Amino acid sequence: MNAERKDYYPLFKKYLDQTASEAEILEFMRFASDPANELLIHHFLVAIQDEQYSGHGLSEIQQEEILQEIFRSDSNSATFNGKTIKLKRLIIGIAALLLLAGGYLSLTNTPSRKNISFQQYTGNVKPGTNQATLTVENGKIITLTELPEGEFLRNQNLKIRKQQGGLLVYVPVDARQSERKIPAIHTLKTPAGGKFQLQLPDGTRVWLNASTTFSFPSSFVPGEPRKVSLEGEAYFEVASSIGKAGKVPFIVSTQNQEVEVLGTHFNIQAYTENDKTLTTLAEGSIRIHQQNQSSRKIRPGEQATVGRGAARQQIEIHQVDTSMALAWKNGLFKFKNAGIKQVMQEFSRWYAIDVAYEGKIPDLKFNGEVYRDMNATQALRLLSMASINFRVVQSVRNPEIKRIIITGSK
Incomplete structure (x- = not known):
């Protein structure tokens, strides 16, 4: 001290x-x-x-x-x-x-704050940790959480090692082998309550949020577009790559769009349960291609919104506070006029908590931030501060997972 x-x-x-x-x-x-x-x-x-x-x-x-x-x-x-x-x-x-033991949260349009009550509830659900699985070319699934640090896979093209802090590193061994062989597709997957980092063979860094699936080639063919796919949420720091024809693009495909970049920092939120995909640019420039429709270029500080299904629409671009989109990577929940469903959706992914609602859902807006290293007992205290009834029960499907039942305003 x-x-x-x-x-x-x-x-x-x-x-x-x-x-x-x-x-x-x-x-x-x-x-x-x-x-x-x-x-x-x-x-x-x-x-x-x-x-x-x-x-x-x-x-x-x-x-x-x-x-x-x-x-x-x-x-x-x-x-x-x-x-x-x-x-x-x-x-x-x-x-x-x-x-709140490490975070703050305020509410707008809430009942009087003078009669705030705090409910006591049992259970102590820990925050998310570095946990993921890696599926390699032969279909073998490797549980990275239990794997010791160090190199664990090596072939003619590359070697893969796990490093401290939940980082998976792909190191090319012989670029000439990559030119002669079609790269295998590997898939890194984080569960609810998990996160992980990945360094691709070209030096690109990827941070995966909870409940995310990221597929990528085990090596990149020199000079050809670097294509990967995402379902969930990830932050990218794309390394620049130069081929014979100039800069080699890096393309991220989601269910309803493609993001084309040359070298930049950005975040994509593309959870299948959401009706929109959000792409937020922190540095550089990227182009958003909507499937079979238009394309738009966005600049630092902008966010592109692309709808899915019934919410499908033209690409919308807005100036935003990028710290909101990047908060999860920096160890925070950060909310601005967020409804309770949005708050609980993020908590559900990070704490691996099932959420259910009984009766009328409270129409409240949350603003502020909470540290993600808090346990769920501490984080959920904000619901008591908002005068919202809830209870915690064990999940029928898995006794290790807690279920939060929101029962409306007091």
Whole structure:
């Protein structure tokens, strides 16, 4: 723990224990109001959780008393060394972070916040981890989760090794062999509650989100288009490749579109249960080809939407906050005016939780972010803050999987 953390961590604990003086509260609020200290505040929360100071260790009455005290506070700001600090906003943010044990979430058009209640529920569903299976050319399925690090497959064309942090690396052995032989198709698949990374033979990096299937050739033929296919969600950092005729395109096919790139960074969300495919560009440029229809080029900061089935339409392009689309890769759930079905759909994939609804689905909008390394018990506390009834039961299909049943507003 560095010197700065040593200075402010005790103040943070005193604030939570309600033993801090007014001067100490102001000093800590000054520290917390600096965006540069956001990561340090998160570390404080993790440490507090380890010491059982978090909302997970507070009683239901204690939790409600803390929030009620915050929301009935008449003091909106205070001045410290000539600087006005929005105390109420900061305290609400910190309390929400504490009660969610590492994330924050607010609601729009919700009932009064003064009577927030917190339901207790059993079960502790862990967050997703690095887990995937790899299907190779002979149909053999390799469970990467259980595989030790190091090289595990080698032939005339390539060698494959598993590296630390859930990374699968394809290393070409002899490019001349690739020219003489049709490459085999390999498939990397993550389950619900899984994620994995892949480095293709050309150096392209791919991050796979939960419930994703990604198929690709075991090697790329020099000079020919590099074609892969995706079902689910993945982030790409495509390596540039030069052939005799110039730059070699990299093409990602989904159920209803093709994305053609030369070397760039982008995210594709193409889950089959969704009626739209979203392609978000972070860097470079790409062209979206809608099957048997039009094509459009998009630029950094833009998102292309392509409908499927009844939602089929022309390619729509909008300027977006790319951090929303890339949040999952950066370890976050991030929502903006998201309905409860969207929130629970993302939770379902990441925590491998079945979700069911009884009665009228609450018409609420969620805004904010939650860390994906939290367990489901902590993350789902946001539903209690939204005054939504729910219960957790064991899945009939698999006792290891929990089912969340949403039963509507209180």
